[in-house]
Amino acid sequence: MSKKRALITGGNKGIGLAVATALLELDYEIVVVARNFDNFQLGGLPNVTEIQYDLSDIENLPVLAKEVGEIDVLINNAGYMQPKYTYDNYPKEAKEHLMNVDLHAPVELMNLFSVGMKKRKYGRIVNTASIAGQIGHPDVWYGIAKAGLINATKIYGKLLGSDGITVNCVAPSAAETDMQNDNDEKRKAAFKAAVVTNRFAEPEEVAKAIVWLATDCPEYINGITIDINNTFYAR
Template sequence: MTNNVFITGGSRGIGAAAVLAFARAGYNVAFTYNSHPDAADAVRRQAEEINPGGLYLAIRADAGDPAQVRAAVARTEQELGSLQVLVCNAGIAQVKLFTDTTDEDWRRMMAVDLDGAFYACRAVLPGMIHRKYGRILLVSSMWGQTGGSCEVAYSAAKAGLIGLGKALAKEEGPSGITVNVIAPGVINTDMMAGFTDEDRAALAEETPVERLGEPDEIARTMVFLADEASGYITGQVLGVNGGLVI
């Protein structure tokens, strides 16, 4: 049986790597994007090249809009069939002093990074509960574990994902559903675009393995946790950070 995965925020960075990793592993993949249709189409075409026998959907949907998330999941289930795996990856980041953070900044951060995971989980869970099987993966951050200066809103939203994942794992375990959280460290994605070469070098030096992480390293972790053989792992926060947070 071919498994189906739904990934939020799949057009760039970790999300794009996840789409390709799941395609490589033989999954049918549906993923959402919001602002980058060309990038989403390019990822979909790459997935088709990796596994021409798979089915791939790129669906425009704002992760922070419950109606759009619900519609995206419904379309996926209609076109691909039942979902075995959900990856809540959609997220935004902002570097800003806490005292300069506006109400709008705070609400948008929570809407995309935390509320979006709630909406996606709520949409897929009825089917997973009915089938007594599911894998849910939430992408947090090392700042959700430790907090990041000048990233208070982001840290709060990512910490919320950790609480959501742990609690949901307890609630859905009896239904054959595992829920785990991945907390990436400093990963070489578009979110690093504002950092200078000196900043990148300093971050690499601070990391025990002395380099930044790559999106594919997070994606391979997702595929591992999504596997049927990983059914005894649930409610965990797996730091993929090169030892920066231990």
């Protein structure tokens, strides 16, 4: 029996790396797409394929999909924020780049890879959104993109569920990743104060939820968003 294959965007570090590591331990073959692989901890390991690609390039995503080949699992994890810009001073180029990476690319990858999944009547898609898409965010376009990704999860769960494909989402609050380098100390302290344990999430904590959705999640769990925020947004 052949190994299952998983594509992880942004799987070179942070939450994506934790997901990639966990799937390798489950004997998956993984394909990691990222802008660079500097200090990539899984580089050169068996069952790991690295593809360097900038996901803001929406036009050439079909070429990327062809290079990746057929997959069983799609983890739309890549994303970033730009807190240096304010709602009334957000350059057009910066907005478009962020929306391409954080929303348009994940949606287009679902379109592309669901074709093969539908033929095989099996697929698992997991999108990494954010609490920013649920309660608003100072980086307005990051929040808008993540809200769109949560909604896209619901839509594609309905569109693809009858073909044996589940589409689910996680919405973590701030995690201990490189994204925190863009936040000042005052903002970091405010984030920590909003949760009961006064700390950021560890990447592995978020990864456990993603991996479950990508592997053992029952078919009847489809189109949902799992909150990972330690009471920041309890509902």
